Amino acid sequence: MALPGCAFQNPDNRKLWNAFEANLVPEEDTPFYCALPLTIPGGVLAIVIDVVVVHPFSIIDDAWGTSTQSWDDLDWQADYWFEAGVAPIRGAFTAVRFVTGLVNRALFDVPAFQASARSQETDAEPKPLHASGAGTAAEGAASARSVLSDWLQSLLGGSAFDGRPPTAHPLVLAAWDDELQALSERVQTEAPVRARIAYYTWAFQCLPPGYESTWLGLTDDDPRVRATMLVLLAKRMSLPDHVRQALLDDDDPVVAELAWQLLKNDSNQDDSNRDDSNRDDSNRGDSNRDDSNRDDD
């Protein structure tokens, strides 16, 4: 009986007790004291009924609303097999959450569940694109296509972009079409240097091979792009031979030196090409790099 004390700190949670006190307890002193032999047991009975019956029943709908939140926004069209497979588990957790929610609300003063707020959330505008499961797959792809198009346009114009492009791999693939491909190719040739670096950095994470045409910026015309992307990518991926060799032979000495520093241990070079006699630096002694390529150094 003492446990619901926390819940009863809030007068709204003791409805019968409030009604008893408001209607059956005299306000004048003499009748008040005279009625005490009746009002005290009556008050205790009101508290007991509040605790056992009224308050638990009054919070059933709140507990139910809270526990069934996980059934909102399920995508039975695009993710049918997952939703169907986990439905029994979701049902079991709903039951557990309902019981624990009911006990929690019976014992403690928990704010009422806002069904209206929940419906507003459901009807609100779509979630951000980077959130998984936003709407149906087709809606997600259409939204992603729109945001990607705006982002690529902003890169082309060198203007600020309010937001960020989607990074979820499947979402980007679903959105990609000829128009975005054409835009991305324009970004790679026409956008300012920093915009191109931003594009290639994003493309490394989000685009599959073949969608970017200048090998993630490593064959970009501008040495600043080549150098930046080389630093970014050298430790993340193995470069194909023709790209690695082009970087090692780069006309820009900074890019060539960076390539030498970052790619010297790549093992795809033919060991027979090594010319160890040219090496005076012990740190370079076990490199696989062909030093004949560095005669211009």
Next chain:
Amino acid sequence: MRSLLWLIPLLLLAACAPLNMQNRYGLSELNEHLVPESSGGRWALAPVAMPVGLATYFVDGLLIHPALVWDDAWTDTRDAVWDTRDESRFRKALTFPLRVVGTPVVWVLTFVGRWLLPLDNLPLADQPWDEPPGGAR
């Protein structure tokens, strides 16, 4: 029956990774090819879809996902332990035994992390990024 109790924590652990949509391989295939268009069809299929979907979920988490990330764990291990590009020959020789000892430990840790956590399965080094389709350009 009691001897199968160890399966429970394993199933619970393996249930985490497929919470990320990118790690639902079998379920994605089913969603792509076997979803009835009509609401009635989806309800009719529910008695089959519930057990099959649940089984596929655990197959994704227990079999397919670990089979696909073990080499990513090796790439992580290689980058963490065997990337000696900035080190001298002497330091390489000195730390070689430590690297040998540390390799299985790091691999197991990264493999378990990649297997059990709902991480994005982003492409890594030595993945198809090495060469664009249709050959180098």
